[in-house]
Amino acid sequence: MRRIAGMTAALCAVLGGASANDATAPKPLAFRAEARIEVDADGKLVKVGVAKEVPDGVRRYVAQELAKWKFVQRPRSGEAGIASTWLLLSACAVPDASGGYSMGLAFHGNGPRITGGEPWALTQAMGAVVEKYKMTGEMTIHFVVGADGTAKLESIDGLDDSRGGKLLRTETERMVEINHFEPEEIDGHPVATRGTLQLQFGPGTGHRTFRFNWHTSYVQSRQCETAAAAGEKSNAGLPVAMVDSVLEVDPVF
Numbered sequence: 001m002r003r004i005a006g007m008t009a010a011l012c013a014v015l016g017g018a019s020a021n022d023a024t025a026p027k028p029l030a031f032r033a034e035a036r037i038e039v040d041a042d043g044k045l046v047k048v049g050v051a052k053e054v055p056d057g058v059r060r061y062v063a064q065e066l067a068k069w070k071f072v073q074r075p076r077s078g079e080a081g082i083a084s085t086w087l088l089l090s091a092c093a094v095p096d097a098s099g100g101y102s103m104g105l106a107f108h109g110n111g112p113r114i115t116g117g118e119p120w121a122l123t124q125a126m127g128a129v130v131e132k133y134k135m136t137g138e139m140t141i142h143f144v145v146g147a148d149g150t151a152k153l154e155s156i157d158g159l160d161d162s163r164g165g166k167l168l169r170t171e172t173e174r175m176v177e178i179n180h181f182e183p184e185e186i187d188g189h190p191v192a193t194r195g196t197l198q199l200q201f202g203p204g205t206g207h208r209t210f211r212f213n214w215h216t217s218y219v220q221s222r223q224c225e226t227a228a229a230a231g232e233k234s235n236a237g238l239p240v241a242m243v244d245s246v247l248e249v250d251p252v253f
Contacts, residue, residue: 025095026095026099026101027095027230027232028092028093028094028095028223028226028227028230028232029092029093029094029101029227029232030090030091030092030093030106030224030227030228030232030233030234031054031090031091031234032051032088032089032090032091032117032234033050033051033054033058033059033062033089033090033091033105033234034050034051034086034087034088034089034113034117035048035049035050035051035062035063035066035086035087035089036048036049036084036085036086036087037049037066037071037084037085037086037087037247038082038083038084039071039073039082039083039084039247040073040082040083041073041080041081043070043071043072043073044071045066045067045069045071046082047084048062048063048066048067050062050063051117053117054091058091058103061091061103062089062091062105065105066087068252069249069250069251069252070249070250070252071247071248071249071250072247072248072250073246073247073248074244074245074246074247074248076186076191076246079186079187079189079191080186080187081186081187081188082185082186082187082188083184083185083186083246083247084184084185084186084246085110085111085112085184085245085246085247085249086110086111086112086113086182086184087107087109087110087249088107088108088109088110088113089105089106089107089108090105090106090108090220090224090233090234091103091104091105091234092104092105092106092220092221092223092224092226092227092232092234093223093227094223094226094227102223103223104220104221104222104223104224104253105220105221105224105251105253106218106219106220106221106224106234107218107219107220107249107251108218108239109218109239109240109241109242110242110245110247110249111145111184111193111195111240111242111245112145112149112181112182112183112184112193112195112242113181113182114179114180114181114182115149115180115181115182119238120179120197120238120240121175122175122199122212122238123171123174123175123178125171125174126168126171126172126175126201126212127210127212128210129164129167129168129171130164130168130201130202130203130210130211130212131203131204131210132164133162133163133164133167134203135164135165135168135201135202136201136202136203137158137159137200137201137202138158138198138199138200138201139156139157139158139159139168139172139198139199139201140156140157140158140196140197140198141153141156141172141176141196141197141198141199142154142155142156142157142194142195142196143176143194143195143196143197144192144193144194144195145181145183145192145193145194145195146183146192147183147189147190147191147192148183148190149180149181149182149183149190150177150180150181151176151177151179151180151181152176152177153172153173153176153177154194156169156172168201184245184246184247185246186246191246193242193244193245193246194242194243194244195240195241195242195243196240196241196243197238197239197240197241199212199213199238200212200213201213218239219251219253220253221253222253
């Protein structure tokens with residue numbers, strides 16, 4: 001979370017190519033910085049691969065910070081070896097007194113990621129159902145990401161057997177199944193991982209006649225708190241909790 005020499009140029013690139021000497025006052029910044037990690041049976045981090053879309057200087061910073069975190073494998077029957085997962089991260093930067101940036105991270109969770117790092121997305125039809133039947137409530141979606149990267153709905157809590165409830169259940173199942181994932185691995189072999197997602201739904205405001213909200217639960221650095229307070233947040237997508245990930249992650253900020 002310290003200032004890294006040479007970081008300002010990389011951050012300027014993220015800001016859209018602004019010069020480090022630009023007269024415009026620097027502002028807080030936050031952006032996605034996913035990383036794939038490999039951890040051995042003793043919890044030692046043996047490999048870090050930060051998303052290639054992230055500038056090189058920030059990639060190095062993320063790797064340095066992850067080396068301080070603590071990891072524990074979650075043993076599975078009949079499976080042993082190096083465990084790999086995706087960390088869903090935000091990298092945050094705030095201006096400091098030196099004219100550069102102070103960096104920090106936010107941890108949103110870990111598990112399989114959607115192929116290519118794309119965010120989860122709700123289908124338009126889900127909103128149409130909520131709008132038509134004037135639905136208000138909350139549902140907990142239980143699903144599994146298979147070793148082949150496909151996702152399958154297991155169950156949904158919180159929906160009744162009304163016409164609207166049944167239609168929303170069908171559309172939610174479709175939402176889960178149209179997403180394809182890069183699964184977690186053990187000893188280089190893809191494995192299945194179960195997850196849950198909580199969504200609140202109800203009438204919207206303004207030009208939107210429906211809304212979906214989701215619970216956010218993540219750990220963040222002082223820099224990310226500052227960036228969030230300034231209205232700068234990375235689009236981390238839907239906050240999925242993977243209930244049996246191959247790794248337990250303990251962020252250190």
